[in-house]
Amino acid sequence: MNVGxxxxxxxxxxxxxxxxxxxxTVGWATRAGYDLPLTQQDIADTAGLSNVHVxxxxxxxRLMRLVEVGGRRVDVLDRAGxxxxxxxxxxxxxPTGA
Structure with missing residues (x-):
């Protein structure tokens, strides 16, 4: 991920x-969303942000009506947005052909 x-x-x-x-790609998500395999702290660490900022x-x-994140679930409300x-x-x- 390019976060710089x-x-x-x-x-x-x-x-x-x-x-x-x-x-x-492995069948663990639908267009509607997925179970989140990370905690909010994991997201913060990955993104280089504080837990509070995340x-x-x-x-x-959520206020932009793009996603709903609750517990360990992400519901994608507006994928394009x-x-x-x-x-x-x-x-x-x-994957590209080899």
Missing amino acids: CRSAIERVAHLLCELHARLG NRVLRQL LRRVAEFQDGYLQ
């Missing part, structure tokens, strides 16, 4: 998009 020049909301949105894409970002994403915020393109996740 991203804002906090872009970092968290990108992580949620990447998890959605990766879990989807909490605020998740609330902001979340990808836009994250500037997410999943091409690098697709």
